[in-house]
Amino acid sequence: xxxAPGRGSALLRSSQRVCSQCTRPxxxxxxxxxxxxxxxxxxAILPLTSRRYYAAEATAATxxxxxxxxPPVSTTTAPEPSPSPGSQYRIxxxxxxxxxxxxxxDPTPFETAxxxxxxxxxxxLTAPFRRAFYFKPDTATDLDFGIKLExxxxxxxxxIGRYNPRSxxxxxxxxxxxxxxxxxxxxxxxxxxxAELRVSEDGEPVAAxxxxxxxxxxxxxxxxxxxxxxRRLDRALDRTLYxxxxxxxxxxxxxxxxxxxxxxxxxxxxxxxxxxxxxxxxVNMNTWIVGRVPVAHHVVKPVLGGGGDASSVLQPGEKxxxxxxxxxxxxxxxxxxxxxxxxFKWLTDEELxxxxxxxxxxxxxxxxxxx
Amino acid sequence: MSFYLPSLRGxxxxxxxxxxxxxxxxxxxxxxxxxxxxxxxxxxxxRAVAFSTTPxxxxxxxxxxxxTGKPGKPGAGGKLKPGxxxxxxxxxxxxxxxxxxxxxRFINMMRHLAVLSPKRIPPPLRMGRNRHLRHxxxxxxxxxxxxxxxxxxxxxxxxxYQSMHAxxxxxxxxxxxxxxxEGYLYRVxxxxxxxxxxxxxxxEYARAQTETPARVAWNHDWKR
Numbered sequence: 001x002x003x004a005p006g007r008g009s010a011l012l013r014s015s016q017r018v019c020s021q022c023t024r025p026x027x028x029x030x031x032x033x034x035x036x037x038x039x040x041x042x043x044a045i046l047p048l049t050s051r052r053y054y055a056a057e058a059t060a061a062t063x064x065x066x067x068x069x070x071p072p073v074s075t076t077t078a079p080e081p082s083p084s085p086g087s088q089y090r091i092x093x094x095x096x097x098x099x100x101x102x103x104x105x106d107p108t109p110f111e112t113a114x115x116x117x118x119x120x121x122x123x124x125l126t127a128p129f130r131r132a133f134y135f136k137p138d139t140a141t142d143l144d145f146g147i148k149l150e151x152x153x154x155x156x157x158x159x160i161g162r163y164n165p166r167s168x169x170x171x172x173x174x175x176x177x178x179x180x181x182x183x184x185x186x187x188x189x190x191x192x193x194x195a196e197l198r199v200s201e202d203g204e205p206v207a208a209x210x211x212x213x214x215x216x217x218x219x220x221x222x223x224x225x226x227x228x229x230x231r232r233l234d235r236a237l238d239r240t241l242y243x244x245x246x247x248x249x250x251x252x253x254x255x256x257x258x259x260x261x262x263x264x265x266x267x268x269x270x271x272x273x274x275x276x277x278x279x280x281x282x283v284n285m286n287t288w289i290v291g292r293v294p295v296a297h298h299v300v301k302p303v304l305g306g307g308g309d310a311s312s313v314l315q316p317g318e319k320x321x322x323x324x325x326x327x328x329x330x331x332x333x334x335x336x337x338x339x340x341x342x343x344f345k346w347l348t349d350e351e352l353x354x355x356x357x358x359x360x361x362x363x364x365x366x367x368x369x370x371x
Numbered sequence: 372m373s374f375y376l377p378s379l380r381g382x383x384x385x386x387x388x389x390x391x392x393x394x395x396x397x398x399x400x401x402x403x404x405x406x407x408x409x410x411x412x413x414x415x416x417x418r419a420v421a422f423s424t425t426p427x428x429x430x431x432x433x434x435x436x437x438x439t440g441k442p443g444k445p446g447a448g449g450k451l452k453p454g455x456x457x458x459x460x461x462x463x464x465x466x467x468x469x470x471x472x473x474x475x476r477f478i479n480m481m482r483h484l485a486v487l488s489p490k491r492i493p494p495p496l497r498m499g500r501n502r503h504l505r506h507x508x509x510x511x512x513x514x515x516x517x518x519x520x521x522x523x524x525x526x527x528x529x530x531x532y533q534s535m536h537a538x539x540x541x542x543x544x545x546x547x548x549x550x551x552x553e554g555y556l557y558r559v560x561x562x563x564x565x566x567x568x569x570x571x572x573x574x575e576y577a578r579a580q581t582e583t584p585a586r587v588a589w590n591h592d593w594k595r
Contacts, residue, residue: 091548091556102588104580114513125493127486133479165493174505217583234588265549268559269542283595288573292560295531297538319545321538321556328576330593366534370527 088302089317093272094260096295096367097243097287097325099346103220105238105371107184116160116182120173124165129156144199158194159187192216230345233331240369241346243332244355245280249342256355258364260320261339269294273323280341282333287325294321298363322364 107115131149135142149155153162161181163173180186195214198206224235233241248254261276263269270292277287298320305312332344345355349368353361485491498506539557547555565571 089545091545101580102578102584104582108516110512110516114509117509121496124496127492130483130486133483171502218586218588220583222584222588232589233591234584237584237588263548263556265547265551267548269556270560284593286576286593286595288576291566292562292564293535294538294542294560296534297541299541319541321542328573328578329590330595331591364534366530366537370523 095273099241103238285330295367
């Protein structure tokens with residue numbers, strides 16, 4: 001529920017839909033370096049009067065001495081006083097490049113059984129098939145259909161097994177436990193056998209050895225699946241694949257992560273992400289970055305000097321904002337990459353969990369798809 | 372008001388379990404429509420083709436025979452044996468001496484649609500107690516399955532939204548790279564430049580999910 005900024009609290013108080021807490025003007029908030037909790041943080045509920053969806057007043061809220069005047073444009077003037085080292089973070093932009101699933105998911109056994117059950121009920125409840133409507137009598141296709149109908153024992157439907165709803169045994173529409181009539185393999189076999197032509201164009205039946213078999217569809221498990229080749233993109237076609245790269249050589253120092261790079265001053269997040277991708281994995285990939293909004297973020301706190309003294313920073317903090325990208329064609333190529341990357345993999349989200357560090361995976365797991 | 376004796380051939384009980392409206396005469400023209408005087412012997416066609424725009428060889432006889440037809444047997448509405456021609460047509464054919472032959476494709480189609488008449492649609496199912504219990508169980512299981520799928524989908528969307536929201540909140544409180552002030556990156560991220568409009572989404576490369584993959588599942592050799 002959005003409220004336009006600048007709406008006075010008097011107006012809100014009279015509105016019945018706003019609770020009394022929200023109509024009270026904002027209490028002054030003391031801002032320290034916000035600790036990032038492990039669980040997904042819920043933003044502090046500000047009163048509606050001071051709740052804004054942009055950061056126009058953000059500078060007013062920080063207690064540190066940041067100048068309220070706009071920062072100097074020319075480079076000759078002295079730089080503005082830096083805030084305390086503890087609140088300085090390096091900003092990085094990363095790209096989570098996904099290959100969405102190319103196949104539908106496997107149906108559960110219940111689903112396949114249910115669909116067969118429904119098809120048989122449908123056969124009982126709908127008008128009977130009228131051959132004369134679909135096939136002109138004494139044409140080649142009509143003769144072809146006639147042959148196949150006889151082989152199916154008079155059942156026009158190809159995928160329900162042997163069932164006639166208008167016979168004496170029409171009540172017996174349920175298949176027995178263990179029946180293979182509902183399975184995909186059985187159905188596909190029947191459909192492909194039915195697709196063969198049994199009558200030639202001039203009406204002559206085609207002999208058994210002359211029947212041309214129809215091209216079978218490709219299997220759902222590809223060669224890459226069988227070999228377990230994690231660098232190929234035709235593996236796990238019913239799952240989403242994510243690109244991860246390894247920084248540093250093999251061994252203990254190596255870290256698997258998404259392609260990331262620091263954001264330059266003149267850049268925006270999505271520009272950095274595009275640049276980092278082309279620098280890391282090459283340009284021979286047809287990709288699309290989804291908008292400008294980050295889908296996940298990962299924060300590494302700065303490592304401060306000993307003795308509780310916040311002024312010495314051993315290692316600056318990092319805030320990485322990930323954007324989502326989709327790949328449509330091509331392959332990653334790390335030759336000549338500028339980020340010292342040595343290897344890449346396309347992994348599903350379970351495999352990612354094994355390869356990424358725990359807190360890193362925790363930060364990005366919210367953006368993952370169902371499969 | 373036209374009446375007809377419901378035929379007791381076949382399963383008489385099917386009329387008892389159906390709602391009353393189906394046993395009345397929905398396909399017969401009520402007195403208010405223009406085709407009152409004509410009785411169409413193809414049951415579902417009366418209202419549908421009363422103001423037909425199909426060319427004359429295919430048009431039903433009613434469109435041309437307004438006002439000339441005598442009230443035929445309303446009870447025969449939709450009742451077509453496969454081999455017989457409707458009485459009205461026969462009379463018309465005889466009378467005109469075969470000048471206007473009805474297109475056999477039209478007859479074929481009307482016979483196909485005649486199955487929609489109340490007498491010909493299959494009766495509702497009747498099941499014994501245990502059979503019905505099995506059906507009820509299957510139905511409940513299916514609803515439960517769909518609910519679980521739906522809930523999982525919604526939870527996933529919620530997770531994705533919250534991840535984005537948390538990232539944007541963090542961004543809003545971040546002082547940008549170098550000299551950028553707090554929230555600069557947030558503000559430029561919320562701009563909608565290039566998001567909508569003609570080239571916002573590359574739908575040329577969109578591909579629906581299929582049951583089996585293409586012969587070449589993925590083009591690894593794509594070059595810019």
